[in-house]
Amino acid sequence: MGKTPADGPTKRKFRSRLLTWYARHKRDLPWRRTRDPYHILVSEIMLQQTQVERVIPKYHEFLRRYPTLEALARASRAQVKKSWYPLGYNIRPVHLHLVAREAVARYGGTLPDDPETLQTFKGIGRYTAGAIASFAYGKPAPILDTNVKRVLGRVFYGMDGRRVKERDLWQLAGALVPRRRAYDFNQALMDFGATWCTPRKPLCLPCPMRTFCRAYPLA
Numbered sequence: 042m043g044k045t046p047a048d049g050p051t052k053r054k055f056r057s058r059l060l061t062w063y064a065r066h067k068r069d070l071p072w073r074r075t076r077d078p079y080h081i082l083v084s085e086i087m088l089q090q091t092q093v094e095r096v097i098p099k100y101h102e103f104l105r106r107y108p109t110l111e112a113l114a115r116a117s118r119a120q121v122k123k124s125w126y127p128l129g130y131n132i133r134p135v136h137l138h139l140v141a142r143e144a145v146a147r148y149g150g151t152l153p154d155d156p157e158t159l160q161t162f163k164g165i166g167r168y169t170a171g172a173i174a175s176f177a178y179g180k181p182a183p184i185l186d187t188n189v190k191r192v193l194g195r196v197f198y199g200m201d202g203r204r205v206k207e208r209d210l211w212q213l214a215g216a217l218v219p220r221r222r223a224y225d226f227n228q229a230l231m232d233f234g235a236t237w238c239t240p241r242k243p244l245c246l247p248c249p250m251r252t253f254c255r256a257y258p259l260a
């Protein structure tokens with residue numbers, strides 16, 4: 042693992058350049074038009090194993106059928122699994138259903154806003170907890186998925202994020218996320234990894250991070 046150069050000025054530069062990049066390049070996705078924690082949860086669980094294009098129609102259909110956590114909790118497990126089709130990985134609707142029942146039983150049909158409590162739900166891991174806390178409630182909670190790992194690994198360590206200790210990347214993501222703009226920052230990180238700093242064809246030459254990215258130039 043390389044030594045991280047994440048000093049204050051570099052972190053500030055990364056944050057501001059990422060937010061500027063996002064203002065120009067952000068994707069218009071249906072779950073960005075809501076702050077409803079349940080809707081965000083549904084989108085995040087669907088996106089875990091499925092491409093955005095396939096998730097969009099299913100996201101709308103699923104929420105038409107189960108518009109609230111209460112509605113989902115009332116359904117049977119078999120019904121929920123059927124509604125999930127044709128998305129694969131059938132453990133996902135089972136977890137979602139369990140979360141809905143627990144939210145109704147313990148939290149009055151909503152989801153808590155802090156990542157630690159969210160992680161006590163079966164089916165909500167650290168990433169999903171951070172996504173709900175920041176996207177629904179604007180909390181400065183870090184997120185770390187495959188795309189984010191790749192970006193942080195390249196920029197701050199000059200290597201693929203899979204070769205960096207996960208604990209170090211979580212710490213870095215937590216140090217980077219700004220208190221006031223956690224929502225935009227986390228969305229920006231995901232878009233930047235999904236569309237710009239991609240696994241095979243990163244757009245290094247016109248990249249706003251090129252002056253301090255430790256992996257520059259990759260392509």
Ligand code: SF4
Pocket residue numbers: 192195196237238239243244245246248249250251254255256257258259
């Ligand atoms: S310079 Fe290349 S590797 Fe570095 S962040 Fe930009 S696109 Fe990714």
